[in-house]
Amino acid sequence: MAKIKKTPRPKAAPPKGFRDYFGADVTERKAMLDRIAEVYHRYGFDPLESSAVETVEALGKFLPDVDRPNEGVFAWQEGEESDKPGDWLALRYDLTAPLARVYAENRNDLPTPYRRYAMGPVWRNEKPGPGRFRQFYQCDADTVGSASVAADAEICAMLGDALExxxxxxxxxxxxxxxxxxxxxxxxxxxxxxxxxxxxxxxxxxxxxxxxxxxxxxxxxxxxxxxxxxxxxxxxxxxxxxxxxxxxxxxxxxxxxxxxxxxxxxxxxxxxxxxxxxxxxxxxxxxxxxxxxxxxxxxxxxxxxxxxxxxxxxxxxxxxxxxxxxxxxxxxxxxxxxxxxxxxxxxxxxxxxxxxxxxxxxVYEAELTFEITDEKGHPRQFGSVAGGGRYDDLVTRFTGQQVPATGVSIGVDRLLAALRMKRDAAPPTGGPVVVTVMDRDRMADYQSIVATLRQAGIRAEVYLGNPKNFGNQLKYADKRGAPAAIIQGSEEAAEGKVQVKDLILGAKLAEGASVEEWKDHPSQTKVATGAELLGEIARIYRLHGLPLPEGFDPDAP
CATH class of the missing domain: 3.30.930.10 (Bira Bifunctional Protein; Domain 2)
Structure with a gap:
């Protein structure tokens, strides 16, 4: 009997030129995009979310720095193996080419000029390299339908405000x-x-x-x-x-x-x-x-x-x-x-x-002028993080009529990298406060504690693993980057109190603190549930420079 060949296991790795983004990266990027969106909104621009997939015909041959039509895009043909193959489709390579299609399709319903901003991933089928990925984020703002140089000047002013x-x-x-x-x-x-x-x-x-x-x-x-x-x-x-x-x-x-x-x-x-x-x-x-x-x-x-x-x-x-x-x-x-x-x-x-x-x-380009050290240890300026200009011919492909347009695109990943280099690290954000489980039969009590924190705007979670080994719960909290852990055994529950363990301070003291230092700076405090608990969490956040939720009030119901 022939030996059955085993199906090989898939390789647990992203495709070449792609990467995964975890908590801090995603959180910091979202915060940055939110601040930029506020600037764009203040200037009167409206958000637009267009399809990530366009027909190759609609995308056209305008891929920057590539001279050959459709070079550098991820494309496929619908029903390629059928008798009547369909359209060639492609992932968008930027956010401007889709805008031209959207405007041409909806120009009778849109105001003129049309002012829009868009944020999202784009894809380039190009050779990856250090810091150069095939999927990356862009953050664009464009004015379509105005030939006035005032539109170009406004984009430049808005770009400066966005960076600041x-x-x-x-x-x-x-x-x-x-x-x-x-x-x-x-x-x-x-x-x-x-x-x-x-x-x-x-x-x-x-x-x-x-x-x-x-x-x-x-x-x-x-x-x-x-x-x-x-x-x-x-x-x-x-x-x-x-x-x-x-x-x-x-x-x-x-x-x-x-x-x-x-x-x-x-x-x-x-x-x-x-x-x-x-x-x-x-x-x-x-x-x-x-x-x-x-x-x-x-x-x-x-x-x-x-x-x-x-x-x-x-x-x-x-x-x-x-x-x-x-x-x-x-x-x-x-x-x-x-x-x-x-x-x-x-x-x-x-x-x-x-x-x-x-x-x-x-055309315009935003260049960061502060000095960094490159991978070879040489000092240099960071360089460009955004660029754009006037493109009066892009919509013409759809309408046959020239439609003036101007806009800018911010390279999100490069700007994030620049911000981190400027401050030498990611900003302190902290993980969730972890409510530990001392008795699995009292899960309702722990959920009540975590609800109090969440209602006040504090990011928090109850430990949902096996609570048998308490040490593993604290290891979990450390891996989550939790600033604090909340502990309530039967004794604390009878008193209506909890123990709040400052995990950041505890880690610092554990590095080499003396007995006297441990006494002078206790990393664990017993407080009442409710407002006293919220006040202690707020104290820990402020002590370590972590941002509290906007409008946080420990005395609020």
Whole structure:
């Protein structure tokens, strides 16, 4: 008789590029998204939840940083093996492409402009790497149906408020502002061939200015470059004259810095020390300086942004669309000045590119400027956590008519990582208070105690395992991260009291406390049930910096 082959057990691990999120991660993410949602709501945006699955046709070929149609998505065909296969479907790769479909489908019922925000997971079928997963969260806000630059300015202001609402200080981020039409214009002025492949190489080279420096960008604009590992990146093959014209745009910061230096020297020669100081303040705001430490100099930043726009205006004079882009940026800066944001939190940044086939006008990127240590132990700035811009062609695929739109997307996981690096750890949240079970026949009494805690807003649970071994109950409470355990035996029950054990303090004392320290700082206290119990729990929470529920009142019924 043939031996029956056993069915292999499935591997207990998530697919490559995916991960599981446990209590603290989920709780912290939700708290952050709630604060951002409050900001979006305050600005008049409405929530939208769209389907996680779209037709491939509806998603289109706009996946950022991928040039081939439908590359990088998780897709399948309905009824693939049947005689009449159905539509190709795919998990959404962002929250913007579904918005275009939703708006086109419901435009007769939606207000114009339509202002919506959305939060949720997206999926990319791309090669995973350190910190790069195939499923991740995004947090978007978009205005559809308005061509006004006021919509772009509002998105930038709202992005700043959202970052500050979650604990990023105004000194720790900058919103970098550019316009995709400037990039197209400089390629026209440099007479770069109207070929998507060549222009894509040029734009990617410009986008790498921070990492590769001007010399590396020049190499990519020309024949290409070889990195330290020996890998060769093919260049755009531009002539030296074309490279020089593109670099006049790329090196805007350096050119403006030189101008300010010459004007400051003239002011010094003329004895105008106030003007010299003002110009030096603006020079301190240059990109080179910000690589080390972003200066909190509002007046210098305002002057710097104005000088950059003047310089770009001169470059774009022969190009109508380029000139229009400069004027659009001027208007956005003017509007943000009125809201108090044209200071060290705003920078005109010509090298910001964003997606290659996606944006049609102003683009913006939020960059965190505080210093961290990378995996190799080198200090660097954290980098970008959000970006967006104007995309006036996305809805056109459905309606045949151009519908202006602008919006921003916050990378939730990157922002959470940044917040943790900023404070060196996750915020203290604490697990539930655990009510232990001394007598399984008195479960109703323990449920009454836990109900008192829950009604006051305190997270709590009754131990539901085998109560035979009390030590295992305390081990369970420790594993749950419980700040306190509540113990009631027959003696305490007769008195109408409970023992409250401060588990956090107990763990600290157990690390090496003397007998005197144990007496001075008892980790277990007997209190009456009801308000006295709630007051003791509140004391433990405050002692260890744990957040109490909003409106918590131990004396409330």
């Amino acid at each position: 609402s979650v604990g990023i200080s105004g000194d720790d981020y900058v919103i970098q502002l550019n316009d995709r039409r400037l990039l197209d214009a400089i390629l026209d002025i440099a007479e770069v061939a109207d070929d998507p492949s060549t222009r894509g190489i040029v734009l990617r080279a410009i986008d790498k200015l921070d990492r590769l420096q001007p010399h590396g960008v020049r190499q990519l604009l020309g024949e290409g470059r070889e990195d330290k590992s020996g890998d060769v990146t093919v260049g755009a093959g531009l002539t030296q004259l074309q490279i020089d014209k593109v670099m006049e745009f790329v090196l805007t910061d350096d050119r403006v810095n030189d101008r300010l230096a010459r004007r400051a020297a003239r002011a010094r020669d003329e004895g105008d020390t106030e003007e010299e100081s003002r110009l030096h303040s603006a020079r301190d705001s240059t990109h080179e300086a910000t690589r080390q430490n972003w200066p909190a100099k509002g007046s210098g930043r305002r002057l710097w942004n104005a000088e950059v726009l003047d310089y770009l205006g001169e470059l774009m004079k022969p190009h109508d669309k380029g000139w229009a882009a400069v004027e659009a940026l001027r208007q956005i800066v003017s509007l943000l000045t009125e809201t108090g944001r044209n200071d060290h939190r705003l920078r005109i940044a010509p090298s910001v590119v964003r997606g290659l086939g996606y944006y049609t006008g102003p």
